[in-house]
Amino acid sequence: MLTDASPERLAHLYRSMLRIRRVEERVAAIYHTDKIKSPVHLSIGQEPPSVGVCEALAPQDVVFGTYRGHALYLAKGGDLRGMVAELYGKVTGCGRGKAGSMHLGDRSVGMMGTSAVVATSIPHAVGYAWAERTRKRDTVVAVFFGDGAVEEGVFPESLNFAALKNAPVLFVCENNLYAIHTPIHVRTPKPNYCERAEAHGIPAERIPGNDVLATAGAAKRAVDSIRLGGGPRFLEVETYRWREHVGPGEDWHLGYRSRAEGDSWVERDEIVRIGAMLDPDRRASIDASVDDEIEDAFAFAEAREFPRDEELYQHVFQP
Amino acid sequence: MLTDASPERLAHLYRSMLRIRRVEERVAAIYHTDKIKSPVHLSIGQEPPSVGVCEALAPQDVVFGTYRGHALYLAKGGDLRGMVAELYGKVTGCGRGKAGSMHLGDRSVGMMGTSAVVATSIPHAVGYAWAERTRKRDTVVAVFFGDGAVEEGVFPESLNFAALKNAPVLFVCENNLYAIHTPIHVRTPKPNYCERAEAHGIPAERIPGNDVLATAGAAKRAVDSIRLGGGPRFLEVETYRWREHVGPGEDWHLGYRSRAEGDSWVERDEIVRIGAMLDPDRRASIDASVDDEIEDAFAFAEAREFPRDEELYQHVFQP
């Protein structure tokens, strides 16, 4: 495989994806202990869309995501300790133990939030983008959602308004071919998402193969155009979830998708592929530093306190 | 103007449109008396879409509509006395005085109902159509809605499900260029409704010029295909509202649309155009019979009773 990406860049992409993978593997490994009392929707296998798109974003840019939000949170630079402590329900978590796995947010790095109700943060991204543009800031907003979200009415409503107002927003559909156990063709006769975006006047591009470099490239082109006032863009990134919809395990036994289909994606593991482009020593050093960072974050989470009882009543309203 | 439509057919179309026009003109004329205590959304000028599409439907076919529903109710064969009595709030009205102008229905002729919340009867039509198909009946369902309805999320959700299930439903968008006082371009950057339907795999056709024969022709092709199992179709019928959005009067003085624009539509009055294709004697006899029928319906409505107090509590639940 040939690429003109610099070693620095490849190292960055590798590190970013690996970190997500390893954190989630650790979550899965300890899940049986019930220390994490929060339903987890793992991104294992789906690291490329978040990592690729976030590479194209500037620090001041912001993102919105979903309950399957670990990858995005980390790719956008969210605090790892804050995330793991949140999964543990500790008061030092990024949501003080009120967010759990499904509502990770870290405003300090532009991770604006997530929702567990499918598709419902899409219009937030559009509103945020509209607000920034109206105030003459050059922020770009990216919003991530699954192939299921496309079927919710709020998605086309949001496309229409974004196009109408030329809002600086990048719509990113992570098409992993399933919504829970339901394959796309059971939910829509023609999964031509790009065409639907284009019917609203929004340029769209489909990136096959869970390819982080292709995703990053397409995202860069889109973000550049958006930042110059070119209006909203749509990306459909093909990807694949390796684990069960929610929970730590695999689910090939359920039979709604075939092991062979899964294998074809696992064999083409993007982390392995990009890792292979790196100098082995460099790769080993990244591996080690990622492990250390994760070790630290879990130790931090273990050591910290749960919120005290009064916390229950706090933050219902803003002062 | 040449047409190969038979005199019988032209007479029928003329009569059907004229009847709608004259009823509404009478409504407008007496509105100041406050005998009709119900907000009225007149179809004057918009007779062709309802009359054209209903001509293509069979008696067992059903329709769903909106608060601007007089034309559809009458075109589908709804009882005129029942409609006028309903506007008067009489217990002999088609909704026993509980429906008013906005919720006309007459199940005996397949006028299934209307909603005053924009776009919300669209999925009913899809559900009805799906049910009929599942039970192997060859009913076709047509649903009428405005250009504003296209922006509501329930519209694309409904398109998707109809396409998925191959439901025998005809979507009819009456594009009168405005939603209340808001022109289309303020609401959508690209009013390519047909493209949006096609992006869901639904064949679509646009009929310009408020043309009843062209509408009827396109509707016939669509209905024939639907009835043979060809799945949903979409028609966009261009039309124009002559009066104010709600109420009996004109509203050129408001300035949201120009008098000149309006004149161009009024000059090309489809009722006059089709009337001119008829033998003058025949036309005069239709005119007279329509007037008689209307006279009778208003006399009926005037003479009937209001519901008694107990009626307030009836029909909340079905037994």
Next chain:
Amino acid sequence: MSSSLEAQRELSYGEALYEATAQEMERDPDVFVFGLGVDDPKGMYGTTQDLHRRFGADRNFDTPLSEDAMTGVAIGAALAGMRPIHVHQRMDFLLLCMNQLVNLAAKTSYMFGGTSAVPMVVRAIIGRSWGQGAQHSQALHSYFMHIPGIRVVAPTTPYDAKGCMLAAIRDNNPVIFMEHRMLYNLRGIVPEDDYVVPFGKARILAQGDDVTIVAISHMVVEAVRAHHHLAAIGLSAEIIDPVSLAPLDIATIAASVERTGRLLVVDNGWIMAGAGAEIVAQVVEQLQERRLPRVRRMGFAPTPCPTTKPLEDLYYPNARTIAAAAHTMITGKDGWIPEGGEAREIAEFKGPF
């Protein structure tokens, strides 16, 4: 103009809303207004009219028909630090965006551990007037009272309309601002200055000893009329307007009821599991150690709203039926009902719809 003269200036309820909005838009560039028809020739009964000309097309704009996404857009803009005012011509249409309001707006502060705020005002107009029917006449305030994280206000006077609007815009939380169409033309004294009516403080609009009538939104106007009907036969009703429903000033209400021994709640909505149920329950909870009151609730008939006038007249409480109910509570006798016609604002209303 001297400030005492100023204090005497009268505005209509609609004008008061307009003034509050314009003043705050002047003061704070992050405030904007949007919603179906806000910049159209009728300008929401004048409450938004010309704001786009004064402040620019970005600060008072029409939208597509997409209540759900538009509510999400407001939330997103609020997350970006702006202060949206989202206007709905009919409160019924909030049913299209309940998810954004309840699952998102109301929960954002809490879900993200207090790190995010959603300051937004949702103006919800109650669509009463003849023949509006079942889908254009609902008042759904109890839906929002039910949800932690959202405030609900329903001012009745022009004075409160302005002060509550300023408070709502400045509040750092989502606020449902309920307005009744029959109130827009009512006039009252409104200071020109900027002032805030704090949430959580009820108003006693008329004093009395025989019964406490707590009324909501337009029913306050009818209750004040009922007060006069009752006064004419020597009965004295205290009239309380909660103004804000969440937070709810139960202390003021309970103190009054403790004195009068009778509570009549007149809601401008359905009774079952509504605001009136909450007010009765809280009053009883508060007073049970001291004096248990007689209670009664009035509100919409337990039916969808019919269109025909004779049934619609029965559907809504009015000054006469309120007075009759209070009379029965006080005297224990049924059957008295004062003379009188329909409220002026109802009789005169003929649109705009």
Next chain:
Amino acid sequence: MSSSLEAQRELSYGEALYEATAQEMERDPDVFVFGLGVDDPKGMYGTTQDLHRRFGADRNFDTPLSEDAMTGVAIGAALAGMRPIHVHQRMDFLLLCMNQLVNLAAKTSYMFGGTSAVPMVVRAIIGRSWGQGAQHSQALHSYFMHIPGIRVVAPTTPYDAKGCMLAAIRDNNPVIFMEHRMLYNLRGIVPEDDYVVPFGKARILAQGDDVTIVAISHMVVEAVRAHHHLAAIGLSAEIIDPVSLAPLDIATIAASVERTGRLLVVDNGWIMAGAGAEIVAQVVEQLQERRLPRVRRMGFAPTPCPTTKPLEDLYYPNARTIAAAAHTMITGKDGWIPEGGEAREIAEFKGPF
């Protein structure tokens, strides 16, 4: 099997729902089930599993993620004479289709003068279990109690689950059928035959003289446990399950409260403007001429649902806190709370989410 043996057969709540649905699908070809995931490998906790294999893919089918349109589709199918059962994995998602439920389904019969019927069942599962958080744990039954034209049931026992489901499917009106996930594995006696539990009839699950505890959905189970805690110290609590919330059998509740003099309502939802407010208000209205009771309400804390376990434990009422509250009401003394751990069904629940 003899019929007396038959009557002893035990099923889980989930199995009872499955059996009712399958029996009615057998009897009436117009009944069908649909909703996200109904035919997936987990089959809604088994309640819909294999119905598509037994009755065909048209009668138990998965849908796109389009709650709003899918509710409209159910209404349309009902208008065509079918009897849809629409299943929602989380009651929270009903917020996406409130418009169809409230503005359309509930009003169709009335708006069209009684000429149209919308028979449909909306199964709404309450998503409690650890870490579900703010958007996956709401119980919104009071929203539907508020609306004329819609029925609300929340059975707690397997017996009622089956009987209410059969009643709901046969009802000619929209019925919100609320199910709590923590109930699915609870077992009880369920006749094999077809039987209907009529709406509007409350059940007395335990008799007592000192306090009447009215509990809703899963809280009934906790209240019965509280009854035992109280019995252990010599206090006797009557436990009432309203089963159907609209219509509400206030007569049974009021008669009990008249006897005990105390009413504790334990809702499985928020308190403010909720079902508990309605029950308190109606009981007070009924009894005010005879005996005014002491009242108290319990429910979710007035906050969104937090995810961390220690706060979540405080958020929900449980057998111990219910017993403690009842004890205080009866004895006037604070401070007693029984020993005991978390309910088994909660402790053991680990999905499926």
